[in-house]
Amino acid sequence: MEKHKMDFDVIVVGSGMSGGIAAKEFCEKSYKTLVLDRGEPIEHRQYKTEGMAPWQMPFRGEVLQEFKLQQHIQKNIYIYNDFTKHHLINDLENPYQQKQPFIWYRSATVGGKSLIWGRQSYRWCEQDFEANKRDGNGIDWPIRYADIAPWYDYIEPFVGISGSYENLPQLPDGKFLPHQPFNVVERAMKEKIEQVYPERKFIPARMANLTQANKVHTDLGRVQCQARSECPRGCSFGGYYSSNSGALPAAKRTGNFTLTANAQVQEVLYDDVTGKASGVRYVNNKTGQSHTVTAKVVFMCASTLGSIQILLNSKSAAFPAGIGNRHDILGRYVMDHCGGGGASAKMPGYLDDYYKGRRPGGVYIPRFRNLDNKASAATPAENSTKTHFIRGYGFQGGASRSGWQWAKNGQGIGADFKAQVSQPGNWYFSMWGFGEALPRYENQVTLHPTDKDQWGLPVLVTDVAYKENEKNMVDDMTTTAKEILKAAGLVDIKGFEGYAPPGGAIHEMGGCCMGDDVKSSYLNKWNQCHEVPNLFVTDGAAFSSTSCVNPSITFMAFTARAVDYADKQLRANTL
Numbered sequence: 001m002e003k004h005k006m007d008f009d010v011i012v013v014g015s016g017m018s019g020g021i022a023a024k025e026f027c028e029k030s031y032k033t034l035v036l037d038r039g040e041p042i043e044h045r046q047y048k049t050e051g052m053a054p055w056q057m058p059f060r061g062e063v064l065q066e067f068k069l070q071q072h073i074q075k076n077i078y079i080y081n082d083f084t085k086h087h088l089i090n091d092l093e094n095p096y097q098q099k100q101p102f103i104w105y106r107s108a109t110v111g112g113k114s115l116i117w118g119r120q121s122y123r124w125c126e127q128d129f130e131a132n133k134r135d136g137n138g139i140d141w142p143i144r145y146a147d148i149a150p151w152y153d154y155i156e157p158f159v160g161i162s163g164s165y166e167n168l169p170q171l172p173d174g175k176f177l178p179h180q181p182f183n184v185v186e187r188a189m190k191e192k193i194e195q196v197y198p199e200r201k202f203i204p205a206r207m208a209n210l211t212q213a214n215k216v217h218t219d220l221g222r223v224q225c226q227a228r229s230e231c232p233r234g235c236s237f238g239g240y241y242s243s244n245s246g247a248l249p250a251a252k253r254t255g256n257f258t259l260t261a262n263a264q265v266q267e268v269l270y271d272d273v274t275g276k277a278s279g280v281r282y283v284n285n286k287t288g289q290s291h292t293v294t295a296k297v298v299f300m301c302a303s304t305l306g307s308i309q310i311l312l313n314s315k316s317a318a319f320p321a322g323i324g325n326r327h328d329i330l331g332r333y334v335m336d337h338c339g340g341g342g343a344s345a346k347m348p349g350y351l352d353d354y355y356k357g358r359r360p361g362g363v364y365i366p367r368f369r370n371l372d373n374k375a376s377a378a379t380p381a382e383n384s385t386k387t388h389f390i391r392g393y394g395f396q397g398g399a400s401r402s403g404w405q406w407a408k409n410g411q412g413i414g415a416d417f418k419a420q421v422s423q424p425g426n427w428y429f430s431m432w433g434f435g436e437a438l439p440r441y442e443n444q445v446t447l448h449p450t451d452k453d454q455w456g457l458p459v460l461v462t463d464v465a466y467k468e469n470e471k472n473m474v475d476d477m478t479t480t481a482k483e484i485l486k487a488a489g490l491v492d493i494k495g496f497e498g499y500a501p502p503g504g505a506i507h508e509m510g511g512c513c514m515g516d517d518v519k520s521s522y523l524n525k526w527n528q529c530h531e532v533p534n535l536f537v538t539d540g541a542a543f544s545s546t547s548c549v550n551p552s553i554t555f556m557a558f559t560a561r562a563v564d565y566a567d568k569q570l571r572a573n574t575l
């Protein structure tokens with residue numbers, strides 16, 4: 001093995017949503033920071049399918065079977081097509097095993113999933129941080145909303161979140177840019193739904209798209225979103241937030257930033273003498289060469305399961321079951337949002353109205369079930385319906401008119417057909433739920449005892465399943481979505497059927513949970529490993545529960561908070 005020793009102040013593993021923020025924050029505080037990422041290098045503004053029309057693609061955006069076989073997991077992701085497939089990994093080269101169905105979506109590039117995310121960004125609320133304690137599931141969070149609120153205030157203006165002010169306890173407002181507009185059908189639906197169900201608010205989705213570019217954005221070359229809705233291809237305008245357009249350029253301009261791509265980190269190295277992490281070992285996935293790098297602090301941001309995989313593989317005499325894992329807690333309480341429930345329907349009329357541009361957002365119906373742990377009900381009909389689950393869910397959705405694409409599945413020929421295709425179709429509205437799954441000790445990921453990938457990293461084995469609570473919640477999503485659409489005057493209502501397996505919501509969390517007790521949690525309230533003080537985990541692995549809102553802005557807020565703490569400890573010489 002080639003030994004290539006370098007000294008940095010900080011090593012950040014992963015350059016995605018959380019790693020990007022860790023790098024920016026450390027670099028801006030003058031720490032020499034190395035970011036290691038397994039993915040392919042990709043320069044901001046060098047997005048190879050950006051702006052391309054279907055007719056410029058060999059198969060009009062369809063993906064050849066050959067690639068679908070190589071990406072047999074990734075091909076199921078809703079953004080998967082010929083414009084985006086190179087942003088997702090090759091599943092054959094990156095295998096994992098599922099004891100129970102778990103869909104593991106992973107990015108193939110620097111910037112991680114921040115390049116392809118859906119950009120929905122919501123704060124967690126007080127109730128979210130109290131839920132574990134109240135209902136006795138999982139580990140009580142060592143912090144509360146008040147601890148993280150100032151870090152949302154800090155991170156939101158940098159990222160750029162558009163949203164409306166609603167004053168809802170279950171969905172705290174933030175520091176928003178102007179919200180995206182509703183279209184005519186959504187305006188009508190809002191009025192009707194809120195009339196029938198005063199507790200079900202119908203609000204614009206809160207999106208990490210710049211409805212207005214402020215100096216903090218333009219200084220990085222980011223400008224206002226142009227409403228093309230092609231975000232997962234990458235956006236040279238920087239109209240949506242990604243690590244590539246935001247945090248990484250911010251880190252780079254400090255002069256303290258080093259990025260090594262194609263670097264698959266395999267283990268965090270532990271020094272028995274100091275009782276600290278001394279650095280990491282990685283393999284260059286192009287050359288197969290192994291390298292060791294040292295630093296004062298290691299931040300794990302390789303995505304929830306990616307970080308757990310590396311930590312479990314970081315074995316030493318002191319920690320034979322993975323670094324810091326003295327109490328068999330690493331890899332436990334793995335969660336995702338439960339989903340699969342919802343409905344879609346046709347809105348009659350409004351055929352004289354259209355919309356301009358392709359708004360990269362939609363609408364949101366914040367959680368209205370079990371608020372404050374009571375079955376909250378707005379109408380007598382609801383009062384008679386007890387929810388058969390604890391915790392809650394929110395709906396995402398949107399209205400649009402069908403376009404010429406319907407013709408791909410239809411039949412026709414000649415002038416009449418052409419005339420028909422050139423007209424927009426009816427209005428439709430779809431809504432789907434994201435629910436809070438319960439943290440369960442037995443929902444675990446481990447390493448396979450013998451199987452390794454081609455670079456020598458042991459294969460991850462997932463053993464995560466939903467139970468009755470999640471199933472009842474998903475059933476309620478469908479029943480309720482149908483009810484809401486009916487109340488709003490829509491017709492031809494179709495409920496969604498089936499339950500998305502864990503991983504399907506792409507909001508994996510847990511595995512290195514935060515808590516006060518050294519025996520039952522992996523990290524303390526600063527995202528710091530209880531057993532290894534200079535090792536931090538700040539991606540979703542750190543989360544002790546999931547709330548029901550999309551989590552990435554919260555990953556970023558926790559990361560900035562943890563860097564602030566590490567900085568203070570480094571300055572005080574206590575790390």
Ligand SMILES: Cc1cc2nc3c(=O)[nH]c(=O)nc-3n(C[C@H](O)[C@H](O)[C@H](O)COP(=O)(O)OP(=O)(O)OC[C@H]3O[C@@H](n4cnc5c(N)ncnc54)[C@H](O)[C@@H]3O)c2cc1C
Pocket residue numbers: 013014015016017018019036037038039077078079105107108109110111112113114116117118119120121263264265266301302303304306307310506507539540550551552553555
């Ligand atoms: C299609 C899609 C839509 C989504 N929509 C939303 C949304 O609307 N709102 C929301 O909040 N979230 C959304 N998400 C989820 C969001 O993208 C993730 O929560 C977020 O990116 C996770 O951040 P992260 O830093 O943990 O991981 P990532 O952003 O995935 O970054 C992890 C990085 O670590 C690298 N890595 C992994 N293993 C190793 C290793 N062994 N060595 C070195 N590097 C490694 C990867 O290459 C990657 O670059 C969506 C995701 C997808 C795919």
Ligand code: SF4
Pocket residue numbers: 209224225226227228229230231234235236237238239240360
């Ligand atoms: S919708 Fe906005 S952010 Fe998305 S690709 Fe277009 S300009 Fe960029």
